[in-house]
Amino acid sequence: MVGTLINVGTVLAGTAIGTAVGPRLPERVQQRVLAGIGMVTLAIGIDLALAWGRQDTSTETPLYVLGGILLGGIAGEAIGIERRLEGVGDMLQARLSGAHEHSTVSEGFVTASLLFCVGSLTVLGSIQDGLTGDYDLLATKAVLDGFASIALAATLGWGVGLAAITVLVVQGAITLCASLFDDILVGEALAVLTSAGGITIIGIALKLLDIKDVKVGNFLPALVIAPALVGLVSLL
Numbered sequence: 523m524v525g526t527l528i529n530v531g532t533v534l535a536g537t538a539i540g541t542a543v544g545p546r547l548p549e550r551v552q553q554r555v556l557a558g559i560g561m562v563t564l565a566i567g568i569d570l571a572l573a574w575g576r577q578d579t580s581t582e583t584p585l586y587v588l589g590g591i592l593l594g595g596i597a598g599e600a601i602g603i604e605r606r607l608e609g610v611g612d613m614l615q616a617r618l619s620g621a622h623e624h625s626t627v628s629e630g631f632v633t634a635s636l637l638f639c640v641g642s643l644t645v646l647g648s649i650q651d652g653l654t655g656d657y658d659l660l661a662t663k664a665v666l667d668g669f670a671s672i673a674l675a676a677t678l679g680w681g682v683g684l685a686a687i688t689v690l691v692v693q694g695a696i697t698l699c700a701s702l703f704d705d706i707l708v709g710e711a712l713a714v715l716t717s718a719g720g721i722t723i724i725g726i727a728l729k730l731l732d733i734k735d736v737k738v739g740n741f742l743p744a745l746v747i748a749p750a751l752v753g754l755v756s757l758l
Contacts (some may be wrong), residue, residue, distance in 0.1 A: 525651040526693040530686045532668030533638065537683035547626025552677040555683025559673040561731030563566045563637065566570070567727055570720025578709040582755075586710075587717045590748025591741060594718075598740030607632045614684060628676060630681030634674055635688035636738050637726050638667050640745070641719045645707065648693045652700025713748040718748040 544552065574583040598604070612629030638644075643666075647659030666688075675682040696703070707715060722745070725738040 523651070523694060523697055524655075525664070526536070526655025526697060528657065528691060529638075529660055529664040529667060532664040533634075533671050533686040533689060534683055536668040536671025537675040537680055537686075540682065541680045542671040543672070544636075544676035544679070547588065547676060550563060551580035556677045556730060557669060557672050560727050563670075563730055564724060564727035566641075567720045567723030567725075570723060571717050573713045573716035574601060575719065576713060579642075579713045580710065583710060583713060583717070586714045586748055586751045586755075587721065589751050590714065590718050590744040591721055594744025594747045595741050597743040599737075601743075603742055604632075604737040604739030605607045611684075612682065614681070622754040626678045627681030627684070629725045630687075631676060631728065632739065633678065633729065634671065634685035635684040636742075637674075637723070638689050639692045640683050640722050640726070640742070644693060645696060645703070645715065645719075645745075646712075648696035648716050649660070649703050649707070652697035653704060668671060706753070707749060712750045714748045714752050715745060 539644055547555070571580075608628055613633040614627055614631065643659055643663040647657070647663055650659055651657045670684075722738050722741050725736040726739065729735045729738070745757050
């Protein structure tokens with residue numbers, strides 16, 4: 523859990539710095555900051571999405587990713603994952619900011635939670651930490667999340683810091699259950715997970731760049747369904 527605790531600390535520290543600096547910046551500068559983090563997020567997402575053409579993959583790998591994204595989106599829409607995440611953010615916003623006060627607490631919480639908890643570093647780093655106690659990957663992720671927190675908090679406010687709770691719950695759970703994933707997320711299954719995660723990160727970038735809100739939260743089941751399809755086909 524050491525890596526996860528470090529990650530939580532960098533998110534909180536980054537949020538503190540961002541909320542202190544953000545109000546001092548002109549609105550046009552805040553918009554440029556958000557656009558900058560959006561472009562970097564897009565580049566990271568594309569790089570991860572292209573994992574379907576790397577080592578240990580096959581010509582069917584993109585089909586697993588496509589199937590996972592489509593089925594995951596349908597499942598997430600039926601469950602209403604994005605709506606539930608926004609509901610949590612809205613509840614915190616109403617209680618902590620005032621029901622009639624304009625605030626970006628909910629947007630900051632949802633956007634940061636998705637950005638910090640979707641991706642291969644989250645899964646692989648947590649598994650490595652849980653199995654061997656080596657938290658190097660999570661330490662790297664923590665640094666990246668810290669800088670992202672500064673940029674997001676400068677424009678979206680302190681709601682970004684609430685994502686530390688999501689990081690603690692998600693990464694902590696994966697770390698504690700690491701032994702369950704050790705023999706599953708290897709080879710093509712890992713590539714599919716990475717690629718599906720990259721595509722969802724591209725969705726986050728589209729929202730940050732104010733291009734389209736694709737409700738990324740509803741695609742989270744794809745991170746489970748895509749590698750599950752690989753395992754299912756291998757059994758047939």
